[in-house]
Amino acid sequence: MSFISIRGVHPPRIVVSIALIAWLLVGAVAHAASSPDAGKVNRLIDAAGIGHSLRQVLPGMVSGFDDPGQDIPANVRSALREAAGQAFRPDPMIERVRARLGVALTARQLDDTLAWLDSPLGRRITAMENEAAEPAVLAPMQSYARELERRPPGKRRAELIGELNLATGASEFNAVMMEAAVLATALGMNAAQPVQQQVPADVLRQTVKSSLPDLRKQTEQVVTLALHYTYRSLSDPELESYLKFLKSPSGAAYSKAAIAGFTDAMLEANGRFMQAIPKAIAKYKGLSGT
16 A cells, blocks of 8 residues: 555545545444344444444535535535535434344344443544544544655554454445445436436446546545554554454444445435435526635
8 A cells, every 4th residue: 555646646525525434434333233222222323433423424525515626616516515414414324324233233242342342442442433533534634644655554554454444344335435426426416407418327327437446546545544544543452452353253243234234324315415416406506606
């Protein structure tokens, strides 16, 4: 992994925001599980930072739309903000994750996860992930990337981060979320055009698909950087302890179930986003300025 390439790519802020949203949700997944015990599920939603992370999705997207470096017309910017506000409300997403987890895991798996969360290391990791979930993380993370260029991580650290990426499913989750977000935005913007100017949906899908390899490469770099940044204060033995839990039977079971829940929630939200864009574009059609 070359951290020099992270600086050189300069991906659009919205792309970076989506990539960070995907990673930060995976960070919360690393502390998520459930069972028919509603009280324990509710405690987990709070203690694991699941609700906190999902509440950062909308602010993270808006910060991308509002970035002055993005060449977005004022009316489109306002429309995207409104559509995102309708689609990415946190409560429906939290409930979707809660419902999925509530039927997926056993009481034993829930208890094992809560025991991990309540450990000193588990609490530290939750705090780190909550901090990294804030939209303001992008600037210090970019500074950290420059620091890593000067002092690259050691071989063992890089290996542990790679193992953590695999254990949490961060890259795969990120790829699914990126594709869904880009496609939803493209289809929504296309539907907002006059009928005679709309691109056939299958053509548009193919165009988006052809751009995915470059987008995935860029966001893979962002995810790797985010992993290094989020857990920067953990020692290698502490990361090894974390990985040991994630690879345990209970850890692997809840990771799989939680990823599925977060994927459901985000794909449903992207569907709502796509449907909301045309109406929002029409509403702000005459808006001028920045």
